[in-house]
Amino acid sequence: MKPRIGFFDFAGCEGCQLTVLNLEDRLLELLDMVEIVEFREISSGGGDPLDIAFVEGSVGPRDEIERLRKIRKKTKSLVALGACADTGGINSLSRFQTASTLQQTVYGETAAPPPVALLRPLHDFVAVDHRLPGCPIDGEEFLAVLQALLLGRPPELPGYSVCVECKLAELPCLFDTGQICLGPIARAGCGARCVQGGSRCRGCRGEMENPRSNPYYRILTDHGLTEEEIRDQYRLFNLPEKEDR
Amino acid sequence: MTPFAHISGEETTSSQIWRSANRGEIDLFVRSLSTVYEVVGVQEKRGRLLRSRIDDPTSLVLDFPPRVHSPKKFLFPNGEKLFRFRLGGKVLLETERTSPPRVIFGMHPCDLHAVKILDDCLLEGEADSSYRALRDSAILVGVDCQPDDHCFCTSMGTDRVADGFDLFLHHHDGSYLIQTGSPRGEALLLRHAPRIAARPGEPPLPLQLKQCSNGLQCSSETLPTVLEGAYDHPTWEEIGNLCLGCGACNLLCPTCYCFNVHDRLDLNLHGGERVRTWESCQFDQFTKVAGGDNFRGTQAERQRHRFFRKHKYLREKHQRTGCVGCGRCSRECLSQIEPATVLNSLFKEQAGPVKTQMPGLEYQPQLAEIAAVRILSEREKLLRLRLAEPVRFDPGTFMEVSVFGLGEAPFTIASAPDGGRELEIVVRAAGNLTRALHRLKTGDQVGVRGPFGCGFRMADLVGSDILLVAGGRGLITLRSLLLAILARREEFGRVILLYGARDPESLLFHDDLMAWHQGDQLDCRLVISDSGGDWCIARGEVSHLFRDLDIAPHRTIAAVSGPPGMYRSTNSLLFQIGFDEDRVFLNLERHMKCGLGKCGKCQINDICVCQCGPIFPYSKVRHLREAIER
Numbered sequence: 001m002k003p004r005i006g007f008f009d010f011a012g013c014e015g016c017q018l019t020v021l022n023l024e025d026r027l028l029e030l031l032d033m034v035e036i037v038e039f040r041e042i043s044s045g046g047g048d049p050l051d052i053a054f055v056e057g058s059v060g061p062r063d064e065i066e067r068l069r070k071i072r073k074k075t076k077s078l079v080a081l082g083a084c085a086d087t088g089g090i091n092s093l094s095r096f097q098t099a100s101t102l103q104q105t106v107y108g109e110t111a112a113p114p115p116v117a118l119l120r121p122l123h124d125f126v127a128v129d130h131r132l133p134g135c136p137i138d139g140e141e142f143l144a145v146l147q148a149l150l151l152g153r154p155p156e157l158p159g160y161s162v163c164v165e166c167k168l169a170e171l172p173c174l175f176d177t178g179q180i181c182l183g184p185i186a187r188a189g190c191g192a193r194c195v196q197g198g199s200r201c202r203g204c205r206g207e208m209e210n211p212r213s214n215p216y217y218r219i220l221t222d223h224g225l226t227e228e229e230i231r232d233q234y235r236l237f238n239l240p241e242k243e244d245r
Numbered sequence: 246m247t248p249f250a251h252i253s254g255e256e257t258t259s260s261q262i263w264r265s266a267n268r269g270e271i272d273l274f275v276r277s278l279s280t281v282y283e284v285v286g287v288q289e290k291r292g293r294l295l296r297s298r299i300d301d302p303t304s305l306v307l308d309f310p311p312r313v314h315s316p317k318k319f320l321f322p323n324g325e326k327l328f329r330f331r332l333g334g335k336v337l338l339e340t341e342r343t344s345p346p347r348v349i350f351g352m353h354p355c356d357l358h359a360v361k362i363l364d365d366c367l368l369e370g371e372a373d374s375s376y377r378a379l380r381d382s383a384i385l386v387g388v389d390c391q392p393d394d395h396c397f398c399t400s401m402g403t404d405r406v407a408d409g410f411d412l413f414l415h416h417h418d419g420s421y422l423i424q425t426g427s428p429r430g431e432a433l434l435l436r437h438a439p440r441i442a443a444r445p446g447e448p449p450l451p452l453q454l455k456q457c458s459n460g461l462q463c464s465s466e467t468l469p470t471v472l473e474g475a476y477d478h479p480t481w482e483e484i485g486n487l488c489l490g491c492g493a494c495n496l497l498c499p500t501c502y503c504f505n506v507h508d509r510l511d512l513n514l515h516g517g518e519r520v521r522t523w524e525s526c527q528f529d530q531f532t533k534v535a536g537g538d539n540f541r542g543t544q545a546e547r548q549r550h551r552f553f554r555k556h557k558y559l560r561e562k563h564q565r566t567g568c569v570g571c572g573r574c575s576r577e578c579l580s581q582i583e584p585a586t587v588l589n590s591l592f593k594e595q596a597g598p599v600k601t602q603m604p605g606l607e608y609q610p611q612l613a614e615i616a617a618v619r620i621l622s623e624r625e626k627l628l629r630l631r632l633a634e635p636v637r638f639d640p641g642t643f644m645e646v647s648v649f650g651l652g653e654a655p656f657t658i659a660s661a662p663d664g665g666r667e668l669e670i671v672v673r674a675a676g677n678l679t680r681a682l683h684r685l686k687t688g689d690q691v692g693v694r695g696p697f698g699c700g701f702r703m704a705d706l707v708g709s710d711i712l713l714v715a716g717g718r719g720l721i722t723l724r725s726l727l728l729a730i731l732a733r734r735e736e737f738g739r740v741i742l743l744y745g746a747r748d749p750e751s752l753l754f755h756d757d758l759m760a761w762h763q764g765d766q767l768d769c770r771l772v773i774s775d776s777g778g779d780w781c782i783a784r785g786e787v788s789h790l791f792r793d794l795d796i797a798p799h800r801t802i803a804a805v806s807g808p809p810g811m812y813r814s815t816n817s818l819l820f821q822i823g824f825d826e827d828r829v830f831l832n833l834e835r836h837m838k839c840g841l842g843k844c845g846k847c848q849i850n851d852i853c854v855c856q857c858g859p860i861f862p863y864s865k866v867r868h869l870r871e872a873i874e875r
Contacts, residue, residue: 019852029512147510160528163491167577168323168523170295170314175579184489184579210529212489212544219489 006038010057016082024085060117083135089238091119135204159209186212250349274303277437286350315499329517359499387413395572400461485545492525495575610692639727641700641860647692661728695841710738716807740767806832826864
């Protein structure tokens, strides 16, 4: 029997699922090997057990947490799909507000505003087996992770920094041009796509394994950043560990 | 064994031929090569200089900075396929196809040395056949470079290369000299650039001395010993604390070759390929094993390993440096970990003998070519020297010129400072050196150092009338000044030359004198002390020429150059006329042996002529008892 996989989404832009759809021909080739039973972007399905669940988006409101827990219960391997699910992603910026301020800002003086909760990554609520970091995810990495899971071996993410892929792409270092880049501590796997495209790394894939924070901090201060500005660099995509929030 | 011995079956040093070629011919060469080979080289892409396949020969960049990444990717590619396998039923292995023949243009000397190191490491014992396949099918074309602040190739002996290439392009005279380094390179020229191949060989270029601001303070051969005693040194902890673990040093290194091996599966999981990817000993997982142990658990240990491997282990194993001093590791290190600095600090602490930076370099001449020889008199010849670089000087300064084996002597510059590469000196056959200089022909080479000394500063002379007083060979120096003045004649007032010599044969620069005498650019008066012969020249001493001189001393500058005895009479005459002491300049040439203010031979009392002179305003030397015979 073909492995059954499902895609689920919570608070997020669904760009990661779109990345999967954009694989087009390659996705079709995959469909031969699996049975996609739930995919909001293309179909909807029932509540049977799943081999793999790809879950996109962050979670906050109580009913969402419940839905996530149900998915967890019926799934062998739960994969956090993209930055929002994995590290909180851009949603983690919400932590600088209270829930009520956010509610007020978004819905104004509506008589019955929908409930608003601060958004969190999946692992705040359920056990996450595997991760596909990035905003959005990298299509090739999605395929590699899916392959690994189909073969029954744990998928591996690169543990080194974006600098590695930047050097391999023979890109000039942004620090040489006076820009601040999170590449030295961000996890590789994206092929330094943002730097290739003329931008800088903002660390959407989270930190590499064993980030060398001390030397990096020194380099940033050498480039004239204050402690608060350095924090700002990290904040866009990364929520601190629970105890540090 | 030379790197090509296994290909050509013979040693390569037998015949290296140098032939000239211009850029257009090189383009044609590349175009012809492209029909048979994949030609790769440096070209600009999206504002960056990258090495990649050359489709348009004119886009090939031959002059590029050391910053460009190394050509390692063509010989040892990241992600190289080792073989394919098929799953499902019986496992089936398929070997990779052989690599296409490729010509790699733009190998800097350090990169060619790096290939030798890769050869040592990957071909020793059971040779790595994937590397060998790419290596054997690659033709290496070197090109010269200029070191930047991060290069320390001169310390590693990798700033030049004698073999290990098929062809090498040397910049020469705005064009190129192509040096063949192997029979294969020669054959390549014959087939794809017959016009260049048909040219007769040219003399090899002299070894160009490169200057690196960065470098080792000890000889690179002592590094294994230096490191031997530094295994537990705190420096590893210090640079370990700086290191970001990004591996850039390894990834950019032209000699790093450590790799990892992965299986990359086809999407349908029916098969896949086994590939090797570049690895870095600075990564966390480099020495990590399945049980979780990490045999080099700290960044300090990893940095130490990098230094030991480059500068001790590989050198001891292959008797060759493992580092070519290309500076790529430090150039792109965000934490500015700089190998020469680290090694120097270790070396200094061990208080070993300090290596002086290129001892004797200031005494070492550059080579210059004799561009022309002209006979000026029975004993004097004018030599026109062509230097490697354009030369700037003031009239009155001098060059040290040497013939190897016979020594060196100072010669005042006789030509105008025109900013070009050529200058003239006048040589009187007197001793061994000068007689040897007289024997030289056009195209021969001499050594030159300089220019040295303080001459006439043109800015001080502009706007004045100029009185030049020359005696005998003193005209040589004043000719440089006079030509400089004539080149911008309108900026000066009257120009008068008073020139005396012993006899007509001793008058130098007959042609010039004739032109000056007949032209209206200056007032040229000559006198000779002995018999006049056929020449209609007044008889007497130079001082006689002062008799009918009507000049306005307050707006005139006098430049006097002649034998020591001459100054006695001319100085007093000038002051009688009313010259100010600041407006009389004397040429007080002495035996300026070293030109560096060191040898003491040109000292006048406490003044060093080669540093402060030989051109002095009278006011500066009036108090020197040795300056002028009184």
